[in-house]
Amino acid sequence: EVQLVESGGVLVQPGRSMKLSCAASGFTFSSFPMAWVRQAPTKGLEWVATISTSGGSTYYRDSVKGRFTISRDNAKSTLYLQMDSLRSEDTATYYCTTGGFDYWGQGVMVTVSS
């Protein structure tokens, strides 16, 4: 059974950093691109970033480019999202998903507030 389990969400002040993790199991992690999608409270879905199987290619939405870094450790079957210079508009539930968006984690809440 495919499982994606996010962790690392918490309350953080604007301008600070946070790193999310997503532990994957039940499939060959290294064979699949992976992505992060977020959802602000009561809002719709918003794609954040995608990473290729090797990690050699990454893609970001403009609003997080230069602040967020997506990475992966294929030996640990884990996906990461390093978030720097956080803003209040980054407040959302962050979902880890396979690159084809066919499997999703349960999501982790990130709140950016002073």
Added chain:
Amino acid sequence: DIVMTQGVLPNPVPSGESASITCRSSKSLVYKDGKTYLNWFLQRPGQSPQLLTYWMSTRASGVSDRFSGSGSGTYFTLKISRVRAEDAGVYYCQQVREYPRTFGAGTKLELK
């Protein structure tokens, strides 16, 4: 960026009836391989999104055949036949033709 625009459903929908959700893209989602790179998702209240269809009309694994996707390069429809209580939630279309990936704003389906 490709803008995805979703229609509104005349809620609530009577159980057992059909419902069609529309989605329009600002650019053709047909790639040079001939496939149309359009996904549909359902997000039930309090749950993570679930992929329903990809390549516009291919159902994801385990998805009921009551869900069917169709369309052209820029106009798409998700039809739900014989609507049931478990179909309630917000439906999203998403283009994966190019980056940035973009979603529609969502269409809420409520049942009577």
